[in-house]
Amino acid sequence: MTDKEIMDGVLAEFANMAAIPRPSNCERQISNFLKERALSFGCDVIQDEKHNLIIDKQAAPGCENWPRVILQAHMDMVCVAKEGVVYNPVTSPIKIINDGEYLRADGTSLGADDGIGVSAIMYLLQQDFQHGPIRAIFTVDEEQGMSGAKELDNKYLLDAKYLINCDSEDFDILTISSAGSVNIDAERRVTWHKPEYRFAYEFTIKDLHGGHSGEAINCGYANAVKIAAQAITFIGRKTEIELASFNSYKARNVIPSEATFVFTTPLSDVKVFNVVVSKINKYLTEAYGHTEKNFKVICKPCELPEKVMSDEDMRSIVDFINLSMTGVLKMSTVEKDLVELSANIGPVVTRENHVIIYCFPRSSVDILVEEITSLYKQLGKRCGVRVVSAEPAPGWPVNPDSKLKDIALETFKEQNGYDMQAKSMHAGLECSYFYAKNPHLDMVSIGPNNIDIHSPNERLELKTLVPHVKLIQGMIEKLDK
Template identity: 80%
Template sequence: MSLTDKEIMDGVLAEFSNLAAIPRKSNHEEAVSNFLKERALSFGCKVIQDEKFNLIIDKEAAKGCEDWPRVIVQGHMDMVCVAAEGVEYDPLTSPIKIINDGEFLRADGTSLGADDGIGVAAAMYLLQQDFNHGPIRAIFTVDEEQGMTGAKELDSKYLLDAKYLINCDSEAFDMLTLSSAGSVNIDAERRVTWHKPEHRSAYKFVVKDLHGGHSGEAINCGYANAVKVIAQAINSITKKTEIELASITSLKARNVIPSEAEFVFTSPLSNVKVFDVVVAKITDYLKAAYGNVEKNFT
């Protein structure tokens, strides 16, 4: 029996709703891995869960299709966990609250987790369907967002007996991408020594309400990086006066283009109007350099 597009989409979204109820921050995927394992077992698949909580799920070929090549569909279980300012959200315990307006899904004040929840949901839906197919293997890895440790430590034997692998971590259902991608993580540390401030006047400089976005999917969109913006502000201020830097903060995930950042400093200058010039300069710079894409910044 053939299914309509709506029936297929409803089935995939039902699987996605299951995932949204389970917190799955990178390096904390045990609960979602256990859930997917039990669910796959419930509809007759064979499941292996390795020490990293990666899942290898096998669906036997349909009758008469046993000689067809094995196809792997692959996705990752973890998600980027980000919440809007003021939203109570614990990425280790809080479920995602989905809002469906009839056209789009979004989350109530947090990231949605469609990267890669929708890919995992589509694969889980596929494993339940009855159609002519060769052996299908679903591989769900952990920690894609931060370090790829799940993929790096996956035993290669689960890949070598398949002819095709389809990575279900793209942006559109109707598009196949043939390419490879990579990333580099750099961790820098510097020992900080603290002392009592010499200057009595303290100030906070904040840039916020930039667009932000995923550093992989949106890196070519021309969005401003809030950390770079405050670095420019610090450079501008130190040309006018000596400062003591108290803090720099940008509380976002490492693979997110920062949409907000702030720094606190002390200065011998007690007249805030001196710094209004810097605020105006940074504002003009953002309008000139990013005005086509950054329309709501503060």
């Protein structure tokens, strides 16, 4: 395989994926496509009830007694778009732009997380090289609930010795453990009434950096939901206010880059609120100016809403957001520069009868997830907000006796001439569920450089793609015992 053949082959597989919309919980079409494609080049394929795919390739001649290795990635993607871009995650394909240095999308997230992992595996399944039995597992719903990994039948993991997860974003970093997490929903049922005041305004914070709420949580990015709640508080100190809506539409595992609220007031002059705009601008510049360069804060008149919530409802919601923990909460005392506990707040959605606030804490220590869940529930009681937590996702602990880690580090150095770093990740990987199903699986996670995932700025560094594929192949060729 020449470098050009690898690059062209993997990008062709990715182009196939980009043409098929695949937000979380809408993976049937991409799963069916990949199933038929894998069957076309001679693999055995099982598609389970969740639309997970289990694809088996027989060992190369003479390698039948080698242990089975699993290559794993997920089919779904986080679907976000820049303001003004017409994009429907369920129906719109991804428009790919290749500038020779990066692969990116035209105004939307690219979906290289984890489409490029799937594509690299699909490419390798078609190649002839020395390998034992290979099983590719492509899961659904990694980005929202990991239900694909969670509900995967244990039997597909118990007859394998090694698992290479292809869902990391740094080419020269070998991930050897990951954080657990829990979905927390905070809900306030609201009482609506007609507005008492005649003037309405829309207040928006937008074009913050955003990013992955695990891997980018320690980058110093502002949270638009927190900033919007501060703005409501500032406005309430200047005049009477009735809140009509509060919304921030992103995925739970994305640091909110935009938030908007609509309010009514007895004041007719928007210039009064420019003071608040200036105050938020000043705060963002002084507190986040080193990371937030392009933000906008806008307050403008809008159409009078038909209904507004009670003052008690507004205060309950705003107090919960203002007092909620977000960002880095604890650093590891064992591993340098590893975030041990964090939390993200957002999205916030105003619905017919309630406002719901989504919170997402993470930790590599499961008991800390339990602790912060308890704190959210206590805060909810104080603020009059109902807090419900889902079943926590477990963490994936470090395996001190990992042979696969040693092989990965050795192969990387041979192929690239410098050392790969083995690190833990402060983000969720499906490896945590695979570990729970088979603690004896020797696992690592790798990937090419994929920058600003979960955002419209997502881009894949092309020069790392071919070496990534070669690394997977080189590792497999050494798994003969």
